[in-house]
Amino acid sequence: MNPPKLHSALGDGLSSRQVTMISIAGIIGAGLFIGSASAIATAGPAILISYALTGFLVLLVMRMLGEMAVIQPDSGSFSTYAARALGPWAGFTIGWLYWWFWVLIVPVEAIAGANILHSALPAVPAWVYTLSIMTLLTITNLFNVKNFGEFEFWFSIIKVVAIIAFIVVGIVAVSGYWPLAKVSGVSRLWDHGGFMPHGSGAILSGVLITIFSFFGAEIVTIAAAESKNPGEQIRRSTNLVVYRIALFYLLSIFLVVSLVGWNDPQLKEQGSFQYVLNVLNLPGANILVSTVVFIAVCSCMNSGLYTASRMFYSLAQRGDAPKAGTRVSAGGVPRVAVLSSTLAGFAGCFANYAFPGKVFDFLLSTTGAIALLVYLVIAVSQLIMRRKLERSGQTPEFKMWLFPWLTLFTIAIILMVLGYMFISPDYRYETLMTLAVAVIMLMLSFYVTRKRAVQKVTVSSKMQPQRRAVQATK
Incomplete structure (x- = not known):
């Protein structure tokens, strides 16, 4: 079945090379360079199983999303598909939850980037750096989608080169040929309490940490909608x-877990990549890693602003956000949507500095389970849409594997993880906060849907006399 042509006022300003690099490096964030240390401390070397399980889950979700996106590319991505599969309430709820997630993550990344700059040049207050980073990336997103694409292209290049360089250095060191330090072998995988020092249960805890490192892979299905051949870009990505x-x-x-002890306190203090390079006595390791982390932070911010604005635009197109959000500039940029998302990010930064450790931390806790809710909605939407497609006698060109069994398996796994988060003391608060926000969004969706239905009835009743007059004239 040939995918229908995309009709979007956003245009097709992203080039093939930009979308390709966005898709390759979309999941490389500060969570890999720094956050992985916390994951390693939670599960020990068995964190490799956690990453493998999480990666497999993300692979299945992306395949399902890819099936739907190839058939009908859309800047609203899974939010649009949820509206079609489950109803407007689902598209409204998951779309606003996704927007909420990114407008809170954007200030987190801006603050992290500002702290890196402030540590290098402490004479300038951290909030000045935060404001500067936010302003610069807002400007890049306001004028032309090519600006976003070009920034993200080079950010991605640097991140990929950094990871590959680390892997090359690591392989040389594990092989025993690193000239600057005496390290070799992989015995640290079991030397400190075995491969599973905290037991098999810690693997699931590791999954709950690592799953947020992968969140963002779905951005490519949003970005591809603004390229010249979205279906092919999504399939390839x-x-x-x-x-x-x-x-x-x-x-x-x-x-990392082969070269340094998983329980070394310096691992968590310095960050996994930085500590490994320091152990290997690599000159300038701290500056190198700080630079790459800063770029990763800016990349995440750039993608977050872009993604939030496109979701806002898609919601506005469907009547789920203010109509002004559909306004598009001559360059194909939804500037009202960009500014709305940016202002929310600035508000988050202000809350962090004005009320440190209070308001912003409370807001951030509401994002705890949003990634899993998004994955769940993607899986359920694909299950429903695929069955509708097959009942109509059609078959998608880009298929989910072993349908419907792998889709049902994915849904069961996500529900199991959500259930574990709900009963676990470590994650219950964040899960309840996310569910509270989801319930608020759901109630708003019913209100908006009902209001829209009433307006349609009102317009229809007003048109009845005119229709009768026309019929009488005929």
Whole structure:
């Protein structure tokens, strides 16, 4: 079945090379360079199993999303598909939850980037750096989608080169040929309490940490909608997911836990990549890693602003956000949507500095389970849409594997993880906060849907006399 042509006022300003690099490096964030240390401390070397399980889950979700996106590329991505599969309430709820997630993550990344700059040049207050980073990336997103694409292209190049360089250095060191330090072998995988020092239960805890490192892979289905051949871009990018996970996460983390002890306190204090390079006595390791982390932070911010604005635009197109959000500039940029998302990010930054450790931390806790809810909605939407398609006698060109069994398996796994989060003391608060926000969004969706239905009835009743007059004239 040939995918229908995409009709979007956003245009097709993203080039093939830009979308390709966005898809390759979309899951490389500060969570890999720094956050992986916390994951390693939670599960020990067995974190490799956590990353593998999470990667497999993300691979399945991306395949399902890819199936739907190839048939009908859309800037609203899974939110649009949820509206079609489950009803307007589902598209409204998951779309606003996704927007909420990114407008809160954007200030987190801006603050992290500002802290890196402030540590290098402490004479300038951290909030000045935060404001500057936010302003610069807002400007890049306001004028032309090519600006976003070009920034993200070079950000991605640097991140990929950094990861590959680390892997090369790590392989040389594990092989025993590193000239600057005496390290070799992989005995640290079991030397400190065995491969599973905290037991098999810690693997699931590791999954709950690592799953947020992968969140963002779905951005390519949003970005591809603004390219010249969205269906082909999505198909290619989805096929690359397995290689990205294996190379960037599994191989790099394998080298980390092979070269340094998982329970070394310096690992968590310095960050996994930085500590490994310091152990290997690599000159300038701290500056190198700080630079790459800063770029990863800016990349995440750039993608977050872009993604939030496109989701806002899609919601506005469907009547789920203010109509002004559909306004598009001559360059194909939904500026009202960009500014709305940016202002929310600035508000988050203000809350962090005005009320440190209070308001912003509370807001951030509401994002705890949003990634899993998004994955769940993607899986359920694909299950429903695929069955509708097959009942109509059609077959998608880009298929989910072993349908419907792998789709049902994915849904069961996500529900199991959500259930574990709900009963676990460590994650219950964040899960309840996310569910509270989801319920609020759901109630708003019913209100908006009902209001829209009433307006349609009102307009229809007003048109009745005119229709009768026309019929009488005929």
